[in-house]
Amino acid sequence: MIGVLNNWMLESSKNFNVIVGLTIVLYAGSLLVLWYIGNKFGKPDERTNNIYLKIISCMFTTQLIMNAIFISLVDRNIEYFRQFFILFQGIVFLIGAIYAFRLYRKDFS
Template identity: 35%
Template sequence: MDMMAENTQLLIFSSVTTWAESSNSNWNTLLMGSLLFLLIGAALVTVYYYKIGKPDERTNSIYLKSTFIMLGAIILGDFILPKEETWTIVFLVKYGIAFFACGIYLALQYHKDFSN
């Protein structure tokens, strides 16, 4: 089973790795895209954290669920994304997905609770 997972990761990410390593501009494009994804996710989390307000009985459950979603995305990224090749970009993508998922959850929850 572990060999099948490694082959799947190699099949999916080898084309991205070869494209990124073919020139410096491709590498920089991938790096900046990953960094931009992380920054957008962090901005979403920050904006909606302050819009929802200080922690109390109602907002504590929202913050705990958003943290759980972020943790789940990080763990899922550890299973799916490769760790050997281009680990810095994989790190940025993994945490970008986690922040983005948490930010989307906070945005949906904010609009659900405060759109009255």
């Protein structure tokens, strides 16, 4: 799948820009959601520190899984490995934002 995506990005600069744009939107949206929900949790105290620790733990676990996938699936001669790595980082932030939203709904609704 990564090889197919790499070949698709090599076809034209428009395809490359689509991936870069998707990654930026993924990052920006995830960071915005994390910031918004972090403000909704309130000032740091014992309760919110536990919630933040859960979110960071989820993101770290996802980071380890995504790095293992990246290392095992990316070929040595792939052209755009940095873009894939950054895309995987965006997915990690997305998972963190989804988990933070889930915790917010569970604790505050």
